[in-house]
Amino acid sequence: MNLYKLLKESQKPEIYTPGTSVMWTDEHISKKLLEIHLNPDLDLASRRESTINKTVKWIDSVAGEKNLDILDLGCGPGLYSKRFAKSGHKVTGIDFSKNSIDYAIKENISDGLDVNYRHGNYLELDENEKYNPVILIFTDLGVLLPDERELLLSKIYKSLKPGGIFIFDVINDKNINSKVSPKNWEVSDNGFWRNSPYMTLSNSFIYLEEKVILFQHLIHQEECNLETYRFWTHFFSHADLDSMLNEHEFYEREYFENVLPGYDMWSGDNVTFCVAKKRS
Numbered sequence: 001m002n003l004y005k006l007l008k009e010s011q012k013p014e015i016y017t018p019g020t021s022v023m024w025t026d027e028h029i030s031k032k033l034l035e036i037h038l039n040p041d042l043d044l045a046s047r048r049e050s051t052i053n054k055t056v057k058w059i060d061s062v063a064g065e066k067n068l069d070i071l072d073l074g075c076g077p078g079l080y081s082k083r084f085a086k087s088g089h090k091v092t093g094i095d096f097s098k099n100s101i102d103y104a105i106k107e108n109i110s111d112g113l114d115v116n117y118r119h120g121n122y123l124e125l126d127e128n129e130k131y132n133p134v135i136l137i138f139t140d141l142g143v144l145l146p147d148e149r150e151l152l153l154s155k156i157y158k159s160l161k162p163g164g165i166f167i168f169d170v171i172n173d174k175n176i177n178s179k180v181s182p183k184n185w186e187v188s189d190n191g192f193w194r195n196s197p198y199m200t201l202s203n204s205f206i207y208l209e210e211k212v213i214l215f216q217h218l219i220h221q222e223e224c225n226l227e228t229y230r231f232w233t234h235f236f237s238h239a240d241l242d243s244m245l246n247e248h249e250f251y252e253r254e255y256f257e258n259v260l261p262g263y264d265m266w267s268g269d270n271v272t273f274c275v276a277k278k279r280s
């Protein structure tokens with residue numbers, strides 16, 4: 001192990017310095033992620049089953065119409081998409097995890113549903129006035145880098161039908177300091193990160209001015225380079241959301257607190273749901 005390299009990589013990096021590796025599309029990690037998505041009692045990767053049911057009901061009540069054309073961005077294994085399809089909506093789901101999309105397609109066939117699942121990067125979405133609503137659920141907007149977020153918002157605006165709505169959730173900026181996780185380590189021979197022996201050193205760093213926390217995981221394997229996974233998580237006030245949405249002409253929007261039960265960082269009063277409307 002090169003301890004100098006480890007020492008260097010363990011320091012707080014300049015904001016938005018990329019890691020060496022990406023989690024969602026790694027073959028081993030995406031298998032583990034799928035197991036976590038499908039665990040009905042966990043609030044990781046996807047929210048737990050009871051919360052998903054509640055969210056789907058809430059979205060249905062906010063959208064308020066039957067036979068909608070829903071676009072589910074980052075649909076994972078289709079936990080929301082299939083529920084919307086079962087209640088009669090037309091649904092398109094996009095995700096760049098092949099493993100999740102393959103699972104969703106299999107389930108689509110066995111359940112006799114007609115969700116249009118697509119394997120792809122939603123940052124490359126290129127469709128005009130097709131959907132209402134577009135949804136992006138589980139605080140995913142907040143983990144994009146600012147440039148990616150801007151790009152996605154402009155693509156979502158274009159893809160919405162006139163008067164259509166974009167529904168998403170973010171982690172709000174209440175008590176940001178309490179959202180930093182303590183240092184942690186793990187040694188395993190077949191765990192979340194790898195299927196052969198590895199060591200993980202996890203830490204998080206706060207960038208208060210930008211309202212960002214970096215969740216960082218350093219993975220070390222014998223005879224392998226050190227690999228770094230970085231998740232830049234952004235926190236938003238209503239004013240932050242207002243200025244971000246104004247830039248993209250979402251002049252009508254509504255915010256909702258405490259939509260979901262729970263007390264962790266990804267639920268209860270830590271999460272703000274937003275419904276942003278395109279001009280009619």
Ligand SMILES: C[S@@+](CC[C@H](N)C(=O)[O-])C[C@H]1O[C@@H](n2cnc3c(N)ncnc32)[C@H](O)[C@@H]1O
Nearest residue numbers: 024045046074075076095096097121122137138
């Ligand atoms: C936290 S999970 C949430 C999945 C789903 N929305 C849910 O709550 O069950 C984020 C999902 O977004 C997908 N994802 C992340 N970035 C993406 C991108 N640029 N294009 C397509 N999918 C993406 C990941 O593969 C993953 O399935």
